[in-house]
Amino acid sequence: MARRKIAIFVDALLVVTMAVAMAMVFFYAPIESEMGIVQKIFYVHVPLAWNAFLGFAMVFFFSFRYLATRDHKWDARAQSAAEVGVLFTTLVLITGPIWAKPVWGIWWTWDARLTLTLVLWLIYMGYLMLRRYVESPERRAVLAAVVGVTGFIDVPLVYFAIRWWRTQHPQPVIAGGEGSGLDPRMSATLWVCVAAFTLLFFALYGRRLEIEALRAQAEALRDDADAAQAQGARS
Amino acid sequence: MLRTAGIVLWKDLRIELRTRDAVSAALVFAILVLVIFNFALDVNTPEMRRLAAGFFWVAFAFAGTLSLNRSFALEKESGAGRALALAPVDPAGIFLGKCLANAVFLFVTQLVALPLFVIFFDVSIARVGALASSFALGSLAFAATGTLFSAIASNTRMRELLLPLLFLPLAVPALIAAVETTSFALGQTESASFWFRLLLVYDVVFVTASLLVFEYVLEE
Numbered sequence: 001m002a003r004r005k006i007a008i009f010v011d012a013l014l015v016v017t018m019a020v021a022m023a024m025v026f027f028y029a030p031i032e033s034e035m036g037i038v039q040k041i042f043y044v045h046v047p048l049a050w051n052a053f054l055g056f057a058m059v060f061f062f063s064f065r066y067l068a069t070r071d072h073k074w075d076a077r078a079q080s081a082a083e084v085g086v087l088f089t090t091l092v093l094i095t096g097p098i099w100a101k102p103v104w105g106i107w108w109t110w111d112a113r114l115t116l117t118l119v120l121w122l123i124y125m126g127y128l129m130l131r132r133y134v135e136s137p138e139r140r141a142v143l144a145a146v147v148g149v150t151g152f153i154d155v156p157l158v159y160f161a162i163r164w165w166r167t168q169h170p171q172p173v174i175a176g177g178e179g180s181g182l183d184p185r186m187s188a189t190l191w192v193c194v195a196a197f198t199l200l201f202f203a204l205y206g207r208r209l210e211i212e213a214l215r216a217q218a219e220a221l222r223d224d225a226d227a228a229q230a231q232g233a234r235s
Numbered sequence: 236m237l238r239t240a241g242i243v244l245w246k247d248l249r250i251e252l253r254t255r256d257a258v259s260a261a262l263v264f265a266i267l268v269l270v271i272f273n274f275a276l277d278v279n280t281p282e283m284r285r286l287a288a289g290f291f292w293v294a295f296a297f298a299g300t301l302s303l304n305r306s307f308a309l310e311k312e313s314g315a316g317r318a319l320a321l322a323p324v325d326p327a328g329i330f331l332g333k334c335l336a337n338a339v340f341l342f343v344t345q346l347v348a349l350p351l352f353v354i355f356f357d358v359s360i361a362r363v364g365a366l367a368s369s370f371a372l373g374s375l376a377f378a379a380t381g382t383l384f385s386a387i388a389s390n391t392r393m394r395e396l397l398l399p400l401l402f403l404p405l406a407v408p409a410l411i412a413a414v415e416t417t418s419f420a421l422g423q424t425e426s427a428s429f430w431f432r433l434l435l436v437y438d439v440v441f442v443t444a445s446l447l448v449f450e451y452v453l454e455e
Contacts, residue, residue: 067451122404129400133391143387146448147401150383153444154405157437161408164429165415 007206014199021189021196029189038102043189045095047197048088049117055085055201056124056152063148066141075141076216078148079131080208082124084201089121112163119158123151236328243319243332244339250309251340257302261344264301268294269355278356287356288417292373295345296410300399302340303381306333307389316389320453330382330449334442338371338378345370361422369420372434373413379441380406386452409437 025043032039062078065071096114097107108114127147134140182190251257272278272290310316319329353360360366381402388398412434419427 067448119404119407122400126397126401126404129393130387130391130397133393133397135392139390142451142454143390146383146387146451149448150380150441150444151405153440154408157408157433157440161411161433164433165411 007203007210010199010203010206014196014203017192017196017199021193024189024192029186030183032186035103038099041095041099043193044197045092045099046190047194048095049092050194051197051201052085052088052092052117052120054198055081055088055205056120056155059085059124059127059148060152063145066145067149072137072141072216075145076209076212078145080205080212082127082148083208084204086121086124086128087204088201089117089124092117093121110166112159112166115162116155116159119162120155123154127151236325236331239324239328240331240335243329244335247306247333247336248339251336257305257340258344258347260305261295261298261302261340262347265294265298265344265348266351268297269352273355284356284358285423287352287358288414288421288423290356291348291352291417292410292414294348295341295373296377296403296406297399298344299341299377299381300402302344303337303378303385303402304388304395304398306337306382307385308394311389326450326453327446329453330386330445331442333386334375334378334382334445337382338375341374341377342370345374358421360420362420365416365427366420368431369413369416369434372431372438373409373416375438376409376413376434376441377406379438379445380409383441383445383449383452386449390452408433412437 021043025040029040029043031037058081059078062074062081066074066078096117100109101107127144130147131140131144134143269290272294276283278284278287278290307316310319320326352358381398384402384405385398388394388401391397412430415424415430416427416434418424419430
C-alpha cells in the first residue's frame, strides 16, 4: 500500500510542477531575442534529453544488479527504465528538428549530440526488440541484461568517436553557443521544467513497473488455473 | 582459458579451411556491395575516391554480419552449442576462441578483397603497416562485438534479423575509427593517431567486457 501512496504523491506533485513549469515557459521566461517564440521548445527538449540519459544509466545499473543477484525485480526495473528512456529519446528526436528547422534552417545535422542521441535510440531499440524475441523469461532477462550493460559501456566510446570526427569534418551549420549567457529567468524556467520532466519520468516508470507486476501476477494465476485444470482432468 | 580458446579457434579454423563458407560468402557479398555503390554513386570521380575507405568498411560491416550470423548458427544446428555450454571449460575461453576465429575470417576476407578494392576505386596504399594494423584492429573490434551479439541473437526467434540491429549501433565507434585509420593508410589524411588509439581502446574494452559476460550468454 505504501507504494500506491508514493505513486499518488508523485502524480500530484507532477501535476502541480508541470502546470507551474508550463506557466513559466509561456508567461515568465522572456522571448529569446534571435530565435523568437520557437526557442520555447528548449524547455521541453533539454529536460527530456537529460531524463532519457538518466533512464539509460538506470538500465545499466539495474542490468548489472540483475546479473549479480538474479532477482527478477531488477529485470522489470531495467525494462521499465529502457521503455521510458526510449520514449523520451524519441520525443527528443522529434522536438529537436522542430526547433532546428526555423533556427538553423535545416531539420538535422550530424552534430555530436544529435548523432549520439540517434545512436543511443538505436541501441536501446535493439534492447527492446531483443526482449520481444526471446521466449523464456529467464533467458530474456539474462540476455537483455548483457545488452543493457555492454550498450552503456559503449556510450562514452560513441561520444568520443563522434566528437572527434566532428572536429575533423566541417560542420554544415554554425550552431550558436547554446546555453551561453542564459537569462536568469530562462534558467529558472529550465530548472523547474527539469524537475517537472523528471517527475514525469518517474511517474511513467512507476506505472510501467506496476503493469509489469500485474502481468506477472496474471501469468502466475493462469499457470495455477492450468495446473488445477490438468489435475481435474486426471482425477 | 587460453587452452580452451586455442582448441575452439583451431576447430573453427579447420571447419573454415574445409568448407570456406564464411570467407567466401562474406567476400562475394562485400564485392557485391562495392559494385552496388559504383552504380548508386558513380564512384569514379576524384571526390568519391576520397571516400573509398568509407565504402570499403561499410561493405565489410554488412558482409561481417553475414559471417558472424553463421558463427553460432553453426553451433546450434548440430547441438554443439549445448555441448560447449555443458563442457567443464571456462566460457571466457570459448568466447575468446570464437572471437579470434571470426577476427581471422574478417581479416582474411579483407586481404583477399583488397586488390579488387584498389582496382575499383583506383587508390594507392601509401602506408602498408598502417593498413595492416587498421584491418587487424578493425577486424578484432567487429569480431569482439559481433561474436557476443551473435551468441545473444542465436538464442532468439529472429536471429538473422536481430544481429545487425544489435551489433551495428554498438560498432559505430569502431566503424568510424576503422574508416579513419584506413583513410590514413591510403594517404588521404595526415594523421590518425587518435583513431588508432580509439580502435585499440574499443578492442580492449569489448574483448574484456565480453569475456566477463559471456558465461551468462552461454548458459541455457
